[in-house]
Amino acid sequence: MKRINCVWIAFAGVVLILSGCATPKEDLLEEGHTSMTTDEITELISGKTYTEEGWAVYHAPDGTYDMAWIRWVDQGIPEHRWTGTWWVEEPNKLCFGLTWNDAQRCSEYYQFGDQISRLYGLDRKDTHRSQYKQGNLYPREDSQGEQ
Numbered sequence: 001m002k003r004i005n006c007v008w009i010a011f012a013g014v015v016l017i018l019s020g021c022a023t024p025k026e027d028l029l030e031e032g033h034t035s036m037t038t039d040e041i042t043e044l045i046s047g048k049t050y051t052e053e054g055w056a057v058y059h060a061p062d063g064t065y066d067m068a069w070i071r072w073v074d075q076g077i078p079e080h081r082w083t084g085t086w087w088v089e090e091p092n093k094l095c096f097g098l099t100w101n102d103a104q105r106c107s108e109y110y111q112f113g114d115q116i117s118r119l120y121g122l123d124r125k126d127t128h129r130s131q132y133k134q135g136n137l138y139p140r141e142d143s144q145g146e147q
Contacts, residue, residue: 024124025108028117033110035092041109042088044116044129049137052127058136059086065096068138081140094118 022030036044045059057067069080085097095106108119114129 024119024122028110028112028119028124031112033112033115033117036109036111036116037092038088038090040111041092041094044109044132045086045094048132048134050127050132051137052131056138058138060136063087066136066138066140070138 047059047061049056049058051070054071055067055069057065059065063085065084065086067082067084082098082100084099087095087097089095089106092109093106094109095104097104105120110117110119116127116129116131118125118127
């Protein structure tokens with residue numbers, strides 16, 4: 001009987017500890033972030049290149065994207081590029097159609113001043129509006145690329 005009581009006490013302790021943990025979304029809202037609207041997300045990314053940690057993705061106004069690993073493209077190795085489609089879903093999601101595996105990925109977008117935060121599952125990535133530059137900064141050699 002004592003063994004069963006110890007198991008229940010341990011289980012109750014774990015539940016109490018986990019119930020005190022906030023999700024990344026709850027953290028964002030508590031910090032004062034607000035959900036971005038579909039129009040705000042579209043204005044943020046359409047016709048712009050987003051750069052981060054060695055890669056860049058250009059979101060064309062026609063709903064296509066062109067992603068590049070910058071260090072390889074800068075060295076003239078074009079096979080480190082991917083294309084696909086992007087779209088915005090209510091209430092605050094930016095989604096990508098991935099051509100290399102027929103999958104789709106969506107991230108929720110939140111803002112607080114000039115800070116933009118993306119949630120992909122439990123992963124949180126904080127960025128800044130300045131990381132979104134007008135035009136295609138890494139156009140393909142075989143395309144016109146929008147400047």
